[in-house]
Amino acid sequence: MDEPLHQALSLLPQRLGWHVALSASALGLGLLIALPLGVLAARNPRLRWVSLSLAGLVQTIPSLALLALFFPLLLLLSGLSVRLTGHGFSALGFLPSLLALTLYSMLPILRNTAAGLGGVDPAVVEAARGVGMTDTQRLWRVELPLALPVIMAGVRTAAVWTIGAATLSTPVGQTSLGDYIFSGLQTEDWVAVLVGCAASAVLALVVDQLLGLIERGVGQRDRRLWIAGLAGLAIGLVAALAPLASTALDRGPPAYVIGAKNFSEQYILAELMADKLEARGARVERKINLGSAVAYRALAAGEIDAYVDYSGTLWANVLNRRDNPGRQAVLDQLRSGLKQRDGVVLLAPLGFENAYALAMRRDKAQALGIVTLADLAAKGGGLTMGGDLEFFSRPEWKSVETAYGLSFKARRQFQPTFMYRALASGEADVISAFSSDGRIAADDLILLADPKGALPPYDAVILIAPQRAGDKRLTSALAPLAGSIDVRTMQAANYAVDRDTDKLGAAQAAKLLEGK
């Protein structure tokens, strides 16, 4: 079989299993809440209005944001619970995903339950009272059975939405089919993206069809149809969950959890760290594609044991510093600052920086005589600046802009991949770049020098969670990585993953770093 496809498919059982586990639990919980609420809402117009408005409001929050919002909330609750009961719970992964998806699944169920019950012929409802049914008997024997086809249609919609939105649980650290999509988009591994999309679409389609069978079965009062639908769902559920159960039984809980944010370099470094630990016989779980803000908090809360972050990011976002006392001073102050603030250990700078920089095509820079940011300020008035989606709102941009007095003809925002394409095609003349990006060497770009030190240093550093600070196995496995990776090596590894053809997986690219 085709190598990338083979690689992608080998991960399918786990990812599909988790995706199904997550969607099914969210749908189940959503049913458990929305169904009774819908029954009450059908009888009480005010409750109906309030609950439908709230559910509708939830629906307008972009699902990615909804998922992300639950992480800090749960972290807070977990902290509170630790203080009150001495026991916390994981704010990362399954729980925030489950809660967000449950909220998300509720609207169609709620709406259709209320509408279905409201649509039962009043003459039949009165007849139910007339023959001597109590309110409860009327609900169970007459109203619910008659409303069931409408309710089932709502459940179907909810199921399709939930399965689709479950792909977004990847950034909060929950394995799902979204892993394919998020990593694949980052590394332009289109095979992975396609596998993720196809698997989630097929899953949604199959579940929709089976629920449709149940819907038709209850609508036409054909017992065989809905029993077949239910059986199909049950068999599918068991089959999808089997790989999870078997790994859980085989291996027990993982010994270490290595985190990574959502870009190629992070995947590679996570694989590198995991490799070192596995070489020492430890079991490792990877939580990749964490949101940038999620990763540090997850580490501080002990949800993950180690990950790589960058000094400038920590400096600005964790310590809230805007000054730039120089590369070494930043590292020193971070080491003590993080320890003191969160008990987080800054283990080792890896030896390279992944700094924000402005990049230009070499030919264009030479033609214009631009070498530094100061040159750019002087000669760049007619140029177009391209930034990644967050660059122009970052403090780094404010800082360079004011330090050098930069001004451009136009400013445009791009998804990183397209930003490099835009630079190549001349749609952008200057772009925001990361100094360890493999495309810098490959596309023959130059990074503009920063003589005023407006951009903070971004040394890649391994961070260790507070509760692992004294873990000898972990620190002795990872400490040798200190200073072992120079920027060219990292660029080459990144490029091996990011390039269009002949791509390597993150784990293979990690081997390139170890070779050095």
Next chain:
Amino acid sequence: MTDAPIAIAVQNLGKAYDGQSVLSEASLSIPRGQFVALVGGSGAGKTTLLKTLNALITPTTGRALIDGRDVADQPGPALRRGIGYVFQEVGLFPHLTVAQNIGVTPRLLDWPAERIAARVDALLDLVDLPRDVATRLPAALSGGQRQRVGVARALAAEPSILLMDEPFGALDPVTRVALADDVRRLHETLNLTTVMVTHDVGEALLLADRVVVMAGGRIIADAAPATLLTETHADPRVAALIDAPRRQAKRLAALAGSRAHG
């Protein structure tokens, strides 16, 4: 008959929707075993009165008593299980078979399954429906068949009181007369107290022991059929109502006579 205990009594009963009175100052006393027909124009308040008797409608004023007890003082479901009610709109449960529809109140009363099955068969015979409709859904019945199932359902739990709101509306005249006779016979054999709403004054006069005439939410006449037919009525609405079938019969006789002689 007047010595029989009072099965149904309404005292000064009134009902208003949003201050709009649809039933007022209705008083009635129905001894056990009586067959009462309730007639009157559309919107006269017949259904409203009938539904207050089994507490489907809560009256605004006055009270309704069944066997001497105010219906408002009793739990509704238990009360209604003891009173057969045939709805004007029939109201069969569309998701239940004919047998399940008929057996619904016995099931609520926890009758054993065999007793329910036997009762369903007996009732199908009684309302003259073939046994094989038992497994059908109401959607697979004609309008008249549905009405018969409605009557059977009302009788299923062997009530002592039967309230019927135009039970024969969708039947052809022949079946209608036959089923009406059946119901009257049933009324005797089961020793029922029956109140039947009907638009057909002739049917009311022929079938009932007593005819109650309503108009504009009030009872405007209440007498035995013979009395209604022979007395002159102060209220022209009563006279018009009673005269209608008589005039119709005369014209039919005249028509038949002219044909016979012509």
